[in-house]
Amino acid sequence: MAREFQRGHKARISDLTAGTDLYVGVQIAGPGLSFDISCFGLDADERLSDDRYFIFYNQPKSPEESIQLLGAQAGDTESFRVTLDRIPQQIKKLSFTATIDGAGQMSQIGPGYIRIVAGGEEVARYPFSGSEFTTERAVMLGDFYFKDVWRFAAVGQGFDGGLEALLRNFGGEVAEDEPAAPEPQQPAQPQAPQATPGFAPPAFGAPGGGAPAPAPQPAQGFTPPPAPAPAPAPSPVHSAPTIVAPMQTPPGGSPVPPPAPAPAPYGGQTPPPPPGYGQPPAPPQAPAPPAGYGQPPAAPQAPAPPPGYGQPPAPQAPAPPPGYGQQPPPGQMPPGQMPHQHAPYGAPQGMPQGAPQTPGVLGALQQFKETPTGQRWTQQNKKLVRADLSIGGTPVLARQGSMVLYQGKVDFSYKGAGFTGRIVGNATGQEMQLMRCTGQGQVFFAENSTMLHPIELQGDAVCVSAENVLAFDEGLQYEVRRIEGHGIPGGALFTMQFQGTGTIVVKTHGIPVVLPVTPTTFADANAVVAWSAAAQVVVSSQVRMRRNSYPGATGESVNLQFRGAPGNFIVVQPYEI
Amino acid sequence: MNQPLAGFAPAPVTARMENHGNHMLKVAMQTGHDLFARVGSMVAYEGFIQYEPSPSAVRQIARDWVTGEGAPLMKCSGDGLLYLADYGANVVVINLNGEGISVNATNLLAFDAHLTWGVERVKGLAKFAGQGLWNTKISGQGWVALTSRGKPIVVDCGGGEDETYVDPDALVAWSPNLKVKGKRSFRAQSLIGRGSGEAFQMAFSGQGIVVVQPSEDSTDRLRVRG
Numbered sequence: 001m002a003r004e005f006q007r008g009h010k011a012r013i014s015d016l017t018a019g020t021d022l023y024v025g026v027q028i029a030g031p032g033l034s035f036d037i038s039c040f041g042l043d044a045d046e047r048l049s050d051d052r053y054f055i056f057y058n059q060p061k062s063p064e065e066s067i068q069l070l071g072a073q074a075g076d077t078e079s080f081r082v083t084l085d086r087i088p089q090q091i092k093k094l095s096f097t098a099t100i101d102g103a104g105q106m107s108q109i110g111p112g113y114i115r116i117v118a119g120g121e122e123v124a125r126y127p128f129s130g131s132e133f134t135t136e137r138a139v140m141l142g143d144f145y146f147k148d149v150w151r152f153a154a155v156g157q158g159f160d161g162g163l164e165a166l167l168r169n170f171g172g173e174v175a176e177d178e179p180a181a182p183e184p185q186q187p188a189q190p191q192a193p194q195a196t197p198g199f200a201p202p203a204f205g206a207p208g209g210g211a212p213a214p215a216p217q218p219a220q221g222f223t224p225p226p227a228p229a230p231a232p233a234p235s236p237v238h239s240a241p242t243i244v245a246p247m248q249t250p251p252g253g254s255p256v257p258p259p260a261p262a263p264a265p266y267g268g269q270t271p272p273p274p275p276g277y278g279q280p281p282a283p284p285q286a287p288a289p290p291a292g293y294g295q296p297p298a299a300p301q302a303p304a305p306p307p308g309y310g311q312p313p314a315p316q317a318p319a320p321p322p323g324y325g326q327q328p329p330p331g332q333m334p335p336g337q338m339p340h341q342h343a344p345y346g347a348p349q350g351m352p353q354g355a356p357q358t359p360g361v362l363g364a365l366q367q368f369k370e371t372p373t374g375q376r377w378t379q380q381n382k383k384l385v386r387a388d389l390s391i392g393g394t395p396v397l398a399r400q401g402s403m404v405l406y407q408g409k410v411d412f413s414y415k416g417a418g419f420t421g422r423i424v425g426n427a428t429g430q431e432m433q434l435m436r437c438t439g440q441g442q443v444f445f446a447e448n449s450t451m452l453h454p455i456e457l458q459g460d461a462v463c464v465s466a467e468n469v470l471a472f473d474e475g476l477q478y479e480v481r482r483i484e485g486h487g488i489p490g491g492a493l494f495t496m497q498f499q500g501t502g503t504i505v506v507k508t509h510g511i512p513v514v515l516p517v518t519p520t521t522f523a524d525a526n527a528v529v530a531w532s533a534a535a536q537v538v539v540s541s542q543v544r545m546r547r548n549s550y551p552g553a554t555g556e557s558v559n560l561q562f563r564g565a566p567g568n569f570i571v572v573q574p575y576e577i
Numbered sequence: 578m579n580q581p582l583a584g585f586a587p588a589p590v591t592a593r594m595e596n597h598g599n600h601m602l603k604v605a606m607q608t609g610h611d612l613f614a615r616v617g618s619m620v621a622y623e624g625f626i627q628y629e630p631s632p633s634a635v636r637q638i639a640r641d642w643v644t645g646e647g648a649p650l651m652k653c654s655g656d657g658l659l660y661l662a663d664y665g666a667n668v669v670v671i672n673l674n675g676e677g678i679s680v681n682a683t684n685l686l687a688f689d690a691h692l693t694w695g696v697e698r699v700k701g702l703a704k705f706a707g708q709g710l711w712n713t714k715i716s717g718q719g720w721v722a723l724t725s726r727g728k729p730i731v732v733d734c735g736g737g738e739d740e741t742y743v744d745p746d747a748l749v750a751w752s753p754n755l756k757v758k759g760k761r762s763f764r765a766q767s768l769i770g771r772g773s774g775e776a777f778q779m780a781f782s783g784q785g786i787v788v789v790q791p792s793e794d795s796t797d798r799l800r801v802r803g
Contacts, residue, residue: 359673361676361752365671384728384791403744404744404790405730405732407739407741407742446793448726449794
């Protein structure tokens with residue numbers, strides 16, 4: 001389980017995980033804000049003595065690839081791969097930072113986190129939210145630092161000055177270049193950041209979404225500019241966007257992180273979409289003199305090939321004049337710009353699985369591969385559970401028909417005898433039929449794409465509505481109970497009480513809610529899935545039937561009331577059988 | 578007003594077929610690059626796209642689908658963006674790149690028209706009357722989109738003697754070079770009077786993969802609801 005960090009907490013990485021190949025994910029978002037998330041590799045004096053260890057969108061990896069930028073994935077706004085044992089000696093600290101690109105301040109951000117994942121498991125997480133910040137525009141989220149061994153610290157400190165202040169904090173050289181960069185854009189300087197938030201993120205989403213899983217490919221595909229911070233001459237910045245717009249290379253003079261020309265490098269990063277190119281380079285037109293407006297929108301319009309892709313030009317055309325004229329805060333952008341501004345969010349959402357970049361059947365299906373473990377019960381995904389009969393050796397009982405696949409020598413037999421005798425006896429003839437799976441091999445269970453929840457019992461007990469039992473270890477003691485009451489369809493509700501050591505797989509339609517049992521906890525008899533049968537709670541007597549005064553018509557005719565000592569819970573699904 | 582919805586705008590096109598979310602397919606259509614899609618799967622389109630329900634060539638091939646197991650197809654042509662979905666099923670996009678795949682007819686959502694495809698009877702399942710009787714084999718250079726009720730799982734058959742047994746109702750697709758046969762895993766006595774259960778499985782052996790959905794609901798919704 002992930003360890004939660006608070007601001008200021010520190011821990012040895014070796015205490016968190018034995019691995020040195022770490023995935024660091026940062027999630028940070030705020031309405032109308034866009035973020036640049038970067039990693040600074042600092043020397044013993046906490047200086048960025050080597051530019052090549054400033055890992056950001058324009059330089060996605062360090063020379064020996066010990067630090068790599070992976071892009072947005074798995075719910076993270078930005079992610080890195082850090083291989084601790086390959087980090088060179090002189091680098092003593094990695095500082096992960098987030099800076100707001102454009103207008104805004106950190107107090108506007110929603111809940112976010114920085115987390116460390118090792119071996120597919122989250123080992124540490126430092127959650128933060130806007131309430132911890134005020135007017136900061138750049139925040140150091142967390143540090144990896146080397147003091148005898150590598151350690152992690154949750155920092156959560158920021159600078160009002162944004163990226164420039166951050167750079168100044170870490171070392172002089174880069175910072176000096178920074179102020180120079182915006183200067184040439186004098187005429188439109190304040191507008192520039194306005195324009196960017198809308199355009200910058202789509203590219204953010206694109207490389208991330210486009211890359212399947214942990215993919216350094218996009219990084220390799222595009223060559224990191226050797227010098228991260230060349231001070232651009234004023235004129236190239238102006239001329240470049242208009243002329244070079246559809247081209248792939250960033251205008252030579254694009255300074256590192258400052259807002260305005262940033263989109264150009266993004267454009268370079270995005271793999272192949274022709275319409276995309278027309279789009280991202282457009283923002284640099286912001287600083288261009290107004291006279292240019294007539295021209296630039298036309299340019300992307302022309303090459304945009306099929307009418308279906310008409311999207312980019314359309315919003316672009318109306319956007320510039322109002323946007324530049326009024327510089328409204330991002331939240332109140334003129335409608336023309338809206339689609340653009342939000343397209344970025346669409347990007348990560350639109351392709352969470354990522355378009356399979358790897359061609360071929362196997363490449364496309366890689367993400368659905370079964371997850372190997374050495375455990376008896378493995379949840380393959382939310383709706384599929386694998387039981388390895390070879391481990392543990394006891395048979396598994398499962399609802400008939402719930403097996404979707406098996407490998408190995410597995411024998412399925414009808415589970416009848418005493419058990420069935422007790423569970424049948426329902427007026428409607430409805431019965432729960434079980435099968436016993438024995439042998440050596442792996443069996444995959446699923447039913448009707450319901451969500452599955454393996455519950456591991458270690459001596460405790462739980463009651464599950466018989467409808468919702470999918471499979472369980474035969475080693476568990478179970479007992480069928482019958483809750484009778486007027487108005488229950490079929491005359492009675494069957495529940496199974498499980499006790500002992502083993503696993504039960506419970507299925508729910510939809511994401512269930514787990515409620516604590518209070519004196520006033522009621523649940524629909526059809527929607528309740530399970531409840532704790534902790535000591536002293538005798539289910540049959542704890543449940544009281546109520547009959548509606550007007551039976552039939554209005555639906556909620558049967559409610560169950562639960563009572564129990566604090567600590568008990570009930571599980572209810574958003575679905576009434 | 579657009580704020581909460583704006584996040585669902587489509588991402589820029591980067592490939593012929595892409596997922597929009599987990600449940601929707603986005604196809605970038607171009608003239609001369611037609612697409613076969615399940616009849617009724619179109620949910621939206623942008624641009625100039627024309628639909629021809631089961632064109633004659635398809636009908637020819639689909640004649641084999643006598644049992645009604647087959648899935649009627651339509652041919653889509655034109656320029657623009659086409660969005661397809663199948664009643665909330667997960668969509669899996671595959672770039673075949675010269676490889677082939679056998680797909681259960683009801684799990685096929687769309688594929689490039691220039692791919693080599695054919696409907697064939699699953700060998701070795703002569704008397705088997707489930708839905709796995711007919712399948713569509715697709716191969717070539719291009720894209721295929723499959724549907725799966727719930728996130729699918731891909732299992733490697735391993736290639737050895739061991740067979741992988743799949744519930745035919747949960748089967749989505751498999752590598753065409755796998756050997757398929759039917760299997761009854763319940764002993765006779767357990768079948769008598771106690772039907773249902775896992776009466777039949779399809780056994781796969783050889784080198785390749787099997788794609789399985791976490792649901793045994795093999796209803797063809799596009800067909801059932803029209």
